[in-house]
Amino acid sequence: MSDYLEGLNPPQRAAVEQMEGPMIIIAGAGSGKTRVLTYRIAHLLKNGVDSFQILSLTFTNKAAREMKERIGAVVGKSEAKNLWMGTFHSVFARILRSEADKLGYPSSFTIYDSQDTVRLMNSIIKELGLNKEQYKTKAILGRISQFKNNLITVKAYRNNPELIEADTMAMRPQMGAIYKAYVDRCFKAGAMDFDDLLLRTNELLVRFPDVLSKYQDRFRYVMVDEYQDTNHSQYLIVRALADRFQNICVVGDDSQSIYAFRGANINNILNFQKDYPDVKTFKLEQNYRSTSNIVEAANSLIEKNKTRLDKTIFTANDEGGKIKIMRTLSDGEEGRWVANSIFENAMNLQKTYDDFAILYRTNAQSRAMEDALRKKGIKYKIYGGLSFYQRKEIKDLLAYLRVIINPNDEEALKRVINYPARGIGATTIDKLTIAANHYGKSMFNVLQDLDNTDIKIQGATKNKLVNFSNLIEGFQISAQANNAFEVADEVVKRIGLIKDLQGDGTPEAVSKVENVQELLNGVKDFIEERKEQDLDNSLTAFLEDVALATSQDSKEDDEPMVSLMTIHLSKGLEYPYVYIPGMEETLFPSAMSINTRSELEEERRLFYVAITRAETQCYLSFAHTRYRWGKLIDCEPSRFLEEIDEKYIEHLAPQRDKVVANRFVDSNLFEDDIPRDKIRFRKPVSRSIRNQDKPAEKKTPFKQPQNLKRVTPSLAQKLGTSKPAQKLAVGNKVNHAKFGNGEVLQVEGTGVNIKAEVKFEGIGTKKILLQFAKLNILE
DNA sequence: ACAGAAAAGATTTTT
DNA sequence: TCTTTTCTGT
Numbered sequence: 001m002s003d004y005l006e007g008l009n010p011p012q013r014a015a016v017e018q019m020e021g022p023m024i025i026i027a028g029a030g031s032g033k034t035r036v037l038t039y040r041i042a043h044l045l046k047n048g049v050d051s052f053q054i055l056s057l058t059f060t061n062k063a064a065r066e067m068k069e070r071i072g073a074v075v076g077k078s079e080a081k082n083l084w085m086g087t088f089h090s091v092f093a094r095i096l097r098s099e100a101d102k103l104g105y106p107s108s109f110t111i112y113d114s115q116d117t118v119r120l121m122n123s124i125i126k127e128l129g130l131n132k133e134q135y136k137t138k139a140i141l142g143r144i145s146q147f148k149n150n151l152i153t154v155k156a157y158r159n160n161p162e163l164i165e166a167d168t169m170a171m172r173p174q175m176g177a178i179y180k181a182y183v184d185r186c187f188k189a190g191a192m193d194f195d196d197l198l199l200r201t202n203e204l205l206v207r208f209p210d211v212l213s214k215y216q217d218r219f220r221y222v223m224v225d226e227y228q229d230t231n232h233s234q235y236l237i238v239r240a241l242a243d244r245f246q247n248i249c250v251v252g253d254d255s256q257s258i259y260a261f262r263g264a265n266i267n268n269i270l271n272f273q274k275d276y277p278d279v280k281t282f283k284l285e286q287n288y289r290s291t292s293n294i295v296e297a298a299n300s301l302i303e304k305n306k307t308r309l310d311k312t313i314f315t316a317n318d319e320g321g322k323i324k325i326m327r328t329l330s331d332g333e334e335g336r337w338v339a340n341s342i343f344e345n346a347m348n349l350q351k352t353y354d355d356f357a358i359l360y361r362t363n364a365q366s367r368a369m370e371d372a373l374r375k376k377g378i379k380y381k382i383y384g385g386l387s388f389y390q391r392k393e394i395k396d397l398l399a400y401l402r403v404i405i406n407p408n409d410e411e412a413l414k415r416v417i418n419y420p421a422r423g424i425g426a427t428t429i430d431k432l433t434i435a436a437n438h439y440g441k442s443m444f445n446v447l448q449d450l451d452n453t454d455i456k457i458q459g460a461t462k463n464k465l466v467n468f469s470n471l472i473e474g475f476q477i478s479a480q481a482n483n484a485f486e487v488a489d490e491v492v493k494r495i496g497l498i499k500d501l502q503g504d505g506t507p508e509a510v511s512k513v514e515n516v517q518e519l520l521n522g523v524k525d526f527i528e529e530r531k532e533q534d535l536d537n538s539l540t541a542f543l544e545d546v547a548l549a550t551s552q553d554s555k556e557d558d559e560p561m562v563s564l565m566t567i568h569l570s571k572g573l574e575y576p577y578v579y580i581p582g583m584e585e586t587l588f589p590s591a592m593s594i595n596t597r598s599e600l601e602e603e604r605r606l607f608y609v610a611i612t613r614a615e616t617q618c619y620l621s622f623a624h625t626r627y628r629w630g631k632l633i634d635c636e637p638s639r640f641l642e643e644i645d646e647k648y649i650e651h652l653a654p655q656r657d658k659v660v661a662n663r664f665v666d667s668n669l670f671e672d673d674i675p676r677d678k679i680r681f682r683k684p685v686s687r688s689i690r691n692q693d694k695p696a697e698k699k700t701p702f703k704q705p706q707n708l709k710r711v712t713p714s715l716a717q718k719l720g721t722s723k724p725a726q727k728l729a730v731g732n733k734v735n736h737a738k739f740g741n742g743e744v745l746q747v748e749g750t751g752v753n754i755k756a757e758v759k760f761e762g763i764g765t766k767k768i769l770l771q772f773a774k775l776n777i778l779e
Numbered sequence: 780a781c782a783g784a785a786a787a788g789a790t791t792t793t794t
Numbered sequence: 795t796c797t798t799t800t801c802t803g804t
Contacts, residue, residue: 059794060794061794087794088794089794090794114793194793195794197794198794229794258792259792259794261791261792261793262792262793361791361792362790362791363790363792364789364790364791365790367795367796384793421780423780425780426780427780566791566792566793567792568791568792569792569793587791588791590790590791590792592791592792593791593792603791627795628790629788629790630789630795630796631795
């Protein structure tokens with residue numbers, strides 16, 4: 001019966017068998033963390049713990065679902081069903097729904113996604129008459145998010161001179177007013193943003209001790225996965241809930257903390273031992289995922305971080321291939337190289353495309369990869385980006401459903417009030433907004449009571465408004481009698497959505513219609529699935545599911561495809577072959593994150609996460625030029641490349657071509673790594689042909705030579721320094737244009753500061769900065 | 780009120 | 795480069 005314990009190594013087993021008291025499992029990458037978590041819950045259940053008493057918080061819905069399935073396999077499905085398992089946001093949304101009235105919210109409160117909050121903030125800034133250059137929507141929202149994650153309410157903000165001072169200094173003196181307006185509007189709309197789901201939970205637990213007591217008593221065993229990525233708000237919730245029984249088990253890896261930018265506090269995991277002095281610590285240090293080359297390379301990288309918990313990741317796996325680094329001229333060439341390499345590996349090693357992943361720092365990098373993959377005929381899927389539920393046609397339909405459930409949901413209302421177009425324009429909406437603010441009512445209430453408001457709206461427009469509000473009220477009545485699918489279907493038919501989308505029959509239009517159809521099917525599936533499991537299948541439940549769904553949660557495809565995603569999204573996943581393009585300064589590490597040590601360390605952890613996704617082979621690449629912001633810019637290899645111990649690395653880029661090198665040195669152009677064909681043939685031919693039918697002044701004639709000139713000096717420097725440590729070794733015989741022949745005695749420094757000590761015949765020893773030296777390797 | 784044109788903005792990561 | 799916002803004229 002307890003055979004599930006057999007396959008575990010000693011620390012894994014010890015962690016599984018530790019049932020009571022505070023404990024922390026420090027789980028290195030690929031150390032079988034999910035297994036331990038799963039079996040630990042199974043173990044609790046087997047030992048008589050009631051499944052209703054376990055709360056398990058994960059980072060993604062997907063992780064929760066998978067874990068539930070695996071537990072179900074061990075202890076039986078019906079038992080697993082009772083577990084409270086999910087993301088912080090989804091679990092606490094559920095709790096907040098049942099306790100909403102205590103906080104003055106309707107239990108059918110809406111969850112605002114980031115699109116909604118941006119729209120709301122835009123209108124607030126406009127209404128307050130603020131300069132939008134000075135008050136950037138995103139920056140303001142980011143600041144408010146910070147406040148909320150640290151439980152700083154509007155009141156607390158106003159009583160905090162330091163915060164006010166900081167905002168005043170940052171040229172945002174109206175921050176407090178904006179914050180208040182934002183919170184008020186959300187509240188009035190019966191809406192919570194993502195941060196509210198945590199903040200309001202805290203409020204609930206603090207203000208209502210009986211509620212806290214209830215949930216403390218209910219959740220006698222609390223588990224938190226990815227603890228290194230919890231923020232302060234989450235930290236407090238967890239601590240409060242576990243306070244009575246102290247059966248709290250957190251799992252995480254400080255080396256994989258990559259969400260500081262959205263408030264994650266790595267100190268939560270670093271200080272856990274201080275919070276619970278009698279904590280039991282378990283370390284899972286054996287990596288089962290990757291080859292030893294990958295594990296060791298990642299170790300050598302992460303050692304460069306100063307703030308770390310003490311642990312040593314090791315593996316018993318094969319050595320495997322070294323980490324391969326490729327250098328290319330341009331981002332386009334980088335993409336082609338990746339696509340080719342995937343194609344060849346799949347072919348030669350008999351792998352399917354499922355075995356490959358391309359992980360990048362920024363979403364913008366996907367394009368070059370996509371282009372190359374498409375040309376090569378390789379199927380791929382992109383995770384992240386616009387999820388299905390964020391597409392316009394879907395959001396529009398969802399907005400109708402939201403208004404039906406919660407007519408005070410202003411963002412949804414504004415979305416649908418004139419969609420499909422029914423002649424209610426911006427002017428009218430502005431008037432309604434003003435009236436709503438003035439009377440302290442929701443916009444929909446104003447609509448229902450037009451006669452008792454003194455806003456000047458023309459008769460024709462007024463009719464349209466009345467028709468609209470009647471339409472919604474009709475839906476609401478229907479929603480009381482019919483299920484979610486029937487309501488959604490009725491909405492689509494009544495507003496003529498399909499007809500509106502069909503339009504001109506372009507492929508885009510067709511796909512929009514299909515999307516709407518798919519959403520309807522989705523509602524149907526949802527209802528049936530929930531019915532089967534005897535769960536809430538209301539429209540409200542559906543909308544909540546959708547609001548908290550992420551792109552990772554989409555269904556699996558049957559056809560094998562290469563996976564493309566940001567490194568952030570890749571956390572928790574693993575692939576045999578991993579490609580990490582764009583290993584360049586200002587891209588990775590990002591230019592925004594090189595100013596402080598902690599930011600840089602987070603970037604390094606991000607790189608660590610990326611490398612450790614790989615099971616058998618990891619490829620890194622960088623380009624010398626890249627299109628960014630529509631401009632061709634020069635790039636320098638990432639500093640991270642030099643931080644991996646050389647012995648785990650193999651460079652794939654061709655070595656310097658000496659003949660070419662010499663020729664270029666003579667003319668003071670020594671970008672000898674550029675293959676000759678590339679110099680001649682990069683696009684100018686086709687461009688000049690295309691330019692023939694364009695006005696002369698618009699064309700950029702022979703951009704190529706221009707680029708060469710502009711690029712030359714710096715590119716030369718970079719090529720000279722790109723891998724000098726490897727290229728220029730002690731003992732090399734070199735030639736210098738001025739000093740003649742010599743022998744390398746020493747190489748020191750990094751990046752642009754690499755120096756070589758060279759003994760020249762008849763001249764003596766010189767220290768030369770490779771960045772400027774015109775050295776040719778003779779042997 | 781709306782379509783088409785011009786200008787601005789974006790690219791760090793997201794539950 | 796490509797998308798989104800704002801302006802302009804009807």
